[in-house]
Amino acid sequence: MQLEVQAINTFYGLSHILFDVSLEVDKGQAVVLLGRNGAGKTTTLRSIMGLTPPKTGTVKFQGWDITGMVPFKVARLGLGFVPEDRRIFPDLTVKANLDVGRTRGNDKSVKWTYERIYMHFPRLKELANRRGGHLSGGEQQMLTIARTLMGDPTFLLLDEPSEGLAPIIVRDLGNFIEVMKKEGITILLSEQNVKFSLKHADRAYIVDSGHIKYQGSIEDLEKDDEVKKRYLAV
Amino acid sequence: MSVQFYLFLLINGLSLGMLLFIIASGLTLVFGVLRVINFAHGSLYMIGAFLAYSLSLLMTGGSLFSFFVMLLVVPPLIAVIGFVLEYTLFRRIYRAEHLLQLLLTYALVLILDDLVRLVWGGDPRNVTRPEFLAGSVSFFGMALPTYNVFILCIGPAIALGLWLMLYRTRAGNLMRATVSYPDTLGALGVNVSWVMTSTFMLGCWLAGLGGVLMSSFANIDLAIGMEKIIECFAVVVIGGLGSVGGALLGSLIIGVGITWLPVLLASVGVQEASRWALVFPYAMMAVVLIVRPWGLFGKPER
Numbered sequence A: 001m002q003l004e005v006q007a008i009n010t011f012y013g014l015s016h017i018l019f020d021v022s023l024e025v026d027k028g029q030a031v032v033l034l035g036r037n038g039a040g041k042t043t044t045l046r047s048i049m050g051l052t053p054p055k056t057g058t059v060k061f062q063g064w065d066i067t068g069m070v071p072f073k074v075a076r077l078g079l080g081f082v083p084e085d086r087r088i089f090p091d092l093t094v095k096a097n098l099d100v101g102r103t104r105g106n107d108k109s110v111k112w113t114y115e116r117i118y119m120h121f122p123r124l125k126e127l128a129n130r131r132g133g134h135l136s137g138g139e140q141q142m143l144t145i146a147r148t149l150m151g152d153p154t155f156l157l158l159d160e161p162s163e164g165l166a167p168i169i170v171r172d173l174g175n176f177i178e179v180m181k182k183e184g185i186t187i188l189l190s191e192q193n194v195k196f197s198l199k200h201a202d203r204a205y206i207v208d209s210g211h212i213k214y215q216g217s218i219e220d221l222e223k224d225d226e227v228k229k230r231y232l233a234v
Numbered sequence B: 001m002s003v004q005f006y007l008f009l010l011i012n013g014l015s016l017g018m019l020l021f022i023i024a025s026g027l028t029l030v031f032g033v034l035r036v037i038n039f040a041h042g043s044l045y046m047i048g049a050f051l052a053y054s055l056s057l058l059m060t061g062g063s064l065f066s067f068f069v070m071l072l073v074v075p076p077l078i079a080v081i082g083f084v085l086e087y088t089l090f091r092r093i094y095r096a097e098h099l100l101q102l103l104l105t106y107a108l109v110l111i112l113d114d115l116v117r118l119v120w121g122g123d124p125r126n127v128t129r130p131e132f133l134a135g136s137v138s139f140f141g142m143a144l145p146t147y148n149v150f151i152l153c154i155g156p157a158i159a160l161g162l163w164l165m166l167y168r169t170r171a172g173n174l175m176r177a178t179v180s181y182p183d184t185l186g187a188l189g190v191n192v193s194w195v196m197t198s199t200f201m202l203g204c205w206l207a208g209l210g211g212v213l214m215s216s217f218a219n220i221d222l223a224i225g226m227e228k229i230i231e232c233f234a235v236v237v238i239g240g241l242g243s244v245g246g247a248l249l250g251s252l253i254i255g256v257g258i259t260w261l262p263v264l265l266a267s268v269g270v271q272e273a274s275r276w277a278l279v280f281p282y283a284m285m286a287v288v289l290i291v292r293p294w295g296l297f298g299k300p301e302r
């Protein structure tokens, strides 16, 4: 088990958001966390990353207890986080945004170099000197993923990547998720887009009002119209 | 008055402005990244000036060697003081309300200024200029102090250095990224606290450098910290809080303004012209705040 979340409870101030959320992700898997708007997907990913640490419960990454660890240390263990709202640094160029994610410095063992990023995202190469604030939504989504990859994560938390993207861009994104899977990167994806998730994930969890309501294989979920109707907007 | 005379004053004003820029750029850099206006910045500058004075007493006055030692030793010392202040005090208040930040930095002003009084006393001091900068160059028949010309060259060098650091190095990228989304930067594996501490230290280094340069520029006394922080504050408000380019422009405006105005006012028959000229930084600040509240180079707050 690469990631093990055990019965976490997370709060924003006094409001209790996550209730005993547990989930597990095996190395090399792509797992999707589905749920409606406000269900608790982002909060779950932020709890894992240490951005909003859970009050109780534990998060284990590769056997290490990382509950309450500061995010930069979590990231240095190999956990990459791609925020839902992209958070491209607006005053930095595309290249500088990538540079900032390059936390291993000049470590020769890095897999993700500028060249490889530009090979997969030729558009980012064309835009290398444009300021982050002047990118389209699709370009921002590619850049935010690429920026996190520059840190060479072994595990990627992807928060609603397909949100607000045009269908063609969503297809490109799907292709790139397949590339990352082939690279051996484990992925925990949060999504509302069921069709997209069914295509790229191996396993699924459904979260609703901060509770995990379903877990199972993608094939089982695909057949389960009852569950899909109840918890997802399909 | 002749054109030459005004040109002469212009150059003196510009060198005063450059000195101001070196100090103000530290203040604006710290504000830009940490979102705190460090009013103790002027006190750190003053400590730098007095440390340079003490150091100069240990060495042959006016030697090139002692000048270099001051430049090499004092700014890092002020940066170390900055490290201690940031680590123990400032990092607790980044997310606090402005009033609390103001109280902390103002309390530091009082404490540090009294420390200077305790250590160095109230007498004005000065540091002998190194020989090769002590003379003057002739300029349209007038004697322009070589030291002013020297500062006029150092200022742009610092501006260029800061620009290269901010826009051409990874450290600069990290600082500018911290301004927008510190949490996101942390989640990328960057130790943002360290970025903030380093920025604060760089700001203090600049205050220290300004102090050393000032100690050979004019007399130093207990009032220079307060005097400079007010000018610096005017500079960053005029240029735009957090903008280094704005600090450069603002410093030159203030430097030239306070050199020119007394002469200009006196020549049209105003009584006590030099006193009126003191109002200039505030007047400029007020005008900018009315016309363009975010400063000449700044951006409106989100």
Ligand SMILES: Nc1ncnc2c1ncn2[C@@H]1O[C@H](COP(=O)(O)OP(=O)(O)O)[C@@H](O)[C@H]1O
Pocket (backbone or CB within 6 Å): A012, A015, A017, A035, A036, A037, A038, A039, A040, A041, A042, A043, A044
């Ligand atoms: N910063 C916050 N402060 C208070 N409540 C929040 C905050 N962020 C999210 N919430 C609440 O937490 C719940 C879960 O939100 P979130 O995890 O963002 O859902 P999702 O990502 O599934 O849309 C929602 O009810 C939302 O209103």
Ligand SMILES: [Mg+2]
Pocket (backbone or CB within 6 Å): A041, A042, A043, A084, A159, A160
């Ligand atoms: Mg969300």
